[in-house]
Amino acid sequence: MTPVEKPFSQACENNKEPILAILKTAFAGSTRVLEIGSGTGQHAVHFAGNLPHLHWQTSDLPENHAGIEQWLLDASLSNLSAPVALDVSQQAWPVGFDAVFTANTTHIMPWPAVVEMIARIGSRLPAGGVFCQYGPFKYNGDYTSPSNASFDRWLKEIDPARGIRDFEALRELADHAGLSLVEDHAMPANNQLLHWVKRG
Numbered sequence: 001m002t003p004v005e006k007p008f009s010q011a012c013e014n015n016k017e018p019i020l021a022i023l024k025t026a027f028a029g030s031t032r033v034l035e036i037g038s039g040t041g042q043h044a045v046h047f048a049g050n051l052p053h054l055h056w057q058t059s060d061l062p063e064n065h066a067g068i069e070q071w072l073l074d075a076s077l078s079n080l081s082a083p084v085a086l087d088v089s090q091q092a093w094p095v096g097f098d099a100v101f102t103a104n105t106t107h108i109m110p111w112p113a114v115v116e117m118i119a120r121i122g123s124r125l126p127a128g129g130v131f132c133q134y135g136p137f138k139y140n141g142d143y144t145s146p147s148n149a150s151f152d153r154w155l156k157e158i159d160p161a162r163g164i165r166d167f168e169a170l171r172e173l174a175d176h177a178g179l180s181l182v183e184d185h186a187m188p189a190n191n192q193l194l195h196w197v198k199r200g
């Protein structure tokens with residue numbers, strides 16, 4: 001069998017420190033985090049390594065597991081678990097987490113999958129549970145930068161079901177799922193980190 005090359009994302013290297021700075025506060029009272037769409041696994045290694053009070057559960061579609069496993073193997077962290085297969089549109093979700101993290105997934109998943117993801121996060125998090133969602137978003141129909149407008153056009157050329165989502169639509173989904181916005185953090189490179197909490 002051909003060995004899988006260890007994947008690498010320069011964007012993850014660039015954004016991991018600013019994201020960590022927010023997660024230190026947002027996840028201060030959390031114990032078990034489910035990461036949706038772990039991608040390369042770089043974020044998981046960085047956040048689990050720097051937030052030792054947390055158990056970090058990676059997940060993604062099966063085609064990304066071999067790459068994530070390489071990052072986990074090299075890091076050898078006791079609070080970081082091998083990826084579970086999770087397609088957010090499917091019923092079978094891991095159980096027993098009190099926080100969720102996802103980065104750069106909402107513009108990749110088709111909108112119906114985003115709807116299901118947020119509904120399922122809301123129904124599975126306990127009261128007080130935290131959801132942190134990183135990526136580019138639109139506000140009142142406007143991009144936060146010309147580069148995000150170009151990025152959105154590029155995404156839709158690849159697949160018309162992809163695209164940068166409206167913050168207001170996400171907030172409506174979150175509200176229906178029992179999630180309230182704690183803070184919308186402006187991040188470097190025209191991204192945001194949305195910090196939600198499950199209402200009691």
Ligand SMILES: C[S@@+](CC[C@H](N)C(=O)[O-])C[C@H]1O[C@@H](n2cnc3c(N)ncnc32)[C@H](O)[C@@H]1O
Nearest residue numbers: 037038039061086087088103104105108109113
């Ligand atoms: C642009 S990558 C982001 C990866 C990583 N979180 C990052 O920030 O670099 C989008 C990720 O979403 C995952 N994804 C796409 N559709 C999904 C779905 N329906 N359920 C779960 N994950 C999905 C992809 O497999 C991929 O890992």
